[in-house]
Amino acid sequence: MKNVKKVYFYSLYERLWHWMQALLVIALIITGFEITFATFFSLTGFKAAVYLHNIVALIFVANAFLALFYNLASGLLTQWIPGLQDFFSLGFRHARYYYYGIFRGEPHPFEKTPEKRLLPLQKITYFVILNLLVPVQVVTGLLKWSASYDPGIIDSFGGLKLIATIHLGAAWLFILFTILHVYMTTTGHTVFSSIAAMITGYDIVEVEKQEEEKEEKAEFSPQAAPESEEAEDPEKEET
């Protein structure tokens, strides 16, 4: 019999940040869709969509920078950086779980802790998104925006056609990521436990397994997951 217990994973700021980014991404997708497919789709009107898209994008970028600052200041930044093994053995092991183990009821190969909450494939995905996709989208978006003030700038970067095409391609990748991200939340302890965790801050972990596999996981996690009560109880953490 496995024991489960709730562990406090996400602080209030992280949760607010996450849901805000989620809303912003959805808003960007909808308004971007309206700008691109104005012939077939009108929700806010083209002009409002343009203004909203620009404003929302600015808030998105500002929010992203706030998160960067938060992770830098809190020391949590390192958990976003994949190690070499994440790309190979750990990554394959993680992927194997999704295409094989999950159907056979195997236990999840990795255990999340508040300090190591990102699993190998997550690390790789976010690493690509944060270091490639978001910058590309921000830069191309800013270039498009610059045309409002000096159309010559975008011409020196290959013209609006090239920049708009890159922006559109990155937007499609964002859409794919967002859908995949939502689906992956259903692979937690229960279908809605991950989403609930991002609402309440508490996620469910299997304690027994945590104990049994502690040594086994030491291979990829040299520092054993802290079991302090502080991590489980945010009130204590604060005291």
Added chain:
Amino acid sequence: MKKIMHIAIVVFFSFGLAFVLTALASDEASEGVPPLTIKHLRSDIVKRQRDLHPDIKLLDKDGNSVAATGNPVSAMKTCGDCHDTEYIEKNNYHSSVGMDEQTEAGKTPGGRAWDTSPGMFGRWNPLTYRYLSGAGESRFDMGTADWIMTMGPRHVGGGPAVYSRFDWTPLEESAATNEVGPDTHILDPATGKAVEWDWKKSGTVELNCFICHIKTPNNTARIRAVQEGEFKWATTATLEGTGLVERKGNEWKWAAAAFDADGYVDASMIRISDPLSSNCRLCHGRACKCVDPVVFENSLDNWSTETTGEVYSPERISRTEMNIKDRAGLMNPWDVHAERLFECSYCHYSPNNPVYMIKEPTGTGPGHLSFDARKLSINDYLFRPDHNLAKGHTSQGTIQRRLTGIMRDCEDCHNPYSEHKFLPYKKLHFETLNCQTCHVPKVYAPARMMTDWTVINADGTPVVYHRGVEGRANDPESLITGYQPALLVHTEDQGGKRMGPHNLISSWFWVEGDPPRPVRLFDLKKAFLNGDDYHPDIIALLDEDSNGVVSADELKLDTGEKVAAIAKRLSEAGVENPRIKAEIQPFTLSHGVVSGSSAISDCRACHNQRSNVTNRIKLASYSPGGVMPEIVGDSEVLLFGKIVEDKDGGLSFKPDSDPNVLYIHGVNRARWLNITGAILLALLLFAIFIHSLLRIITSSRRGGGKS
């Protein structure tokens, strides 16, 4: 102190009043003394000044008073006493109309294989059709005298109407010769042979200052003189109705009573003024400050209206007497600038006019200066006003392209950034769109759509179709619906590209020989007509309902057999290798401007794949001979899109936005990328579906629990 101030003011104004009264009294008393005038005037010329303009001594071409000689007036001599008319004539593309830009046939940049200049004298126009023959051409069509009689109604005189195109010697000095030459011969419409023209009898059409510089020129009399070959009387005829001259029978008689002993006339009789819009309209189309209900006619006499549908008038469209659809609700004026009492010359000014001069022709000013503050004094300007009038960016304005863009543009008077608060990406819009794109949203007069010279009416005219009207143009029973112009990108003087409204006129015509030339109108008539009616063979060919009459609907070459039959008849008339050619001439719309409240402000009017940018525009009701038209090379318009056949057998142009030139969100998008994205999205959703389904199945087999 206050009292002293009051006394000072009273004394000051008393002296001022006394000075003015003295000056007036002096002026009354000293009639005959030259008043203040421009410095170049000799005192012996300026007899009196009862108008702003001094009295005028009307001189003939020998410099003698017309009152004494009875000869035709010469504006060059008359006006040339005070103004440098030779300079004015040489710097005047309205006069030279391309003669100073002549090339060999086919060498005009972007021109047709038979064009010899970018102007009216040498650039063939399918609307007027007749071809200006060059030297040594075997099938003579239009000589210079022919050209004057045909094109002269829209030509101010001077240039090719006075000088030989070959050496700029006066045409009147052309020696009589038996050798057929375009300067010495004209086409005999009866025989199709070249016959000699007597320049000494006809004289030439001198630069006619009066047509533009008097308020009520008699254009009808001028045109009649030109068309009847009385070239030397054309300027004189312009003054008919002023009380100075009248036509008695076939002779022109000067009114002796209007002249003083020295041959001077009161300038107020002629009503000299700056060129008014009403002067420009004589050649360019409906343009006036008239307050009477606007009535217009679609014809080449109303050139701009015919080619674009533009009507430059201050009157509200609702008050017109034309049969315009829903006109009661059309409260806009025909043109907002006309409503604000703008004359054409306010924007199309003389480039060296110190009052208006704001831009210089490209490459003529110091490169490091954006504005040269050194301007002519008003005296110097009035002596030598540059008559290469400022012009804008139009696809049809091929003449003197070097002057393109020096006119007063919208941005030179308006600050678009202070308005247009609703508009995102202002600078991008302003740099890529002409203001007219949104401010000429619709044209309310019919405009020429198609000219078919592959067949002719019984009167020798082409078959013509208009857009913006249900039924035939100029038919009072036809309903004028107006039309939405095509938004096309054209190149500007600095190589930039902007989108703007255009009308597209398609033309089909026969060409012959190699290099090709348009088939002469004479030969067309010979092939089609027999006297005043169609040749019996033509009736047999085209009369589909066999009622003995070729109706308007039947007058078309819509089958290969008809084309072959006409080609055979043309060949029998001596035409070498006749074949059909077709072209599209874009006409840029610059007038018919509406104010902001009526301009396009809905983004989706353009940012939409079914929008003004992509709307089909009809090119032709049918395609004569199945020949597809091509855009003329010198229009500087990028015709991006495709010509498609309509269900009714007509042709339309389906424009598209070239993303490499102008990327428009909502119109342009990477289709391949969206398809790829959509496929990936579908695959992802499918994978998720299968994955989740397998999770449910395997989980239930294991007896539930987490999967």
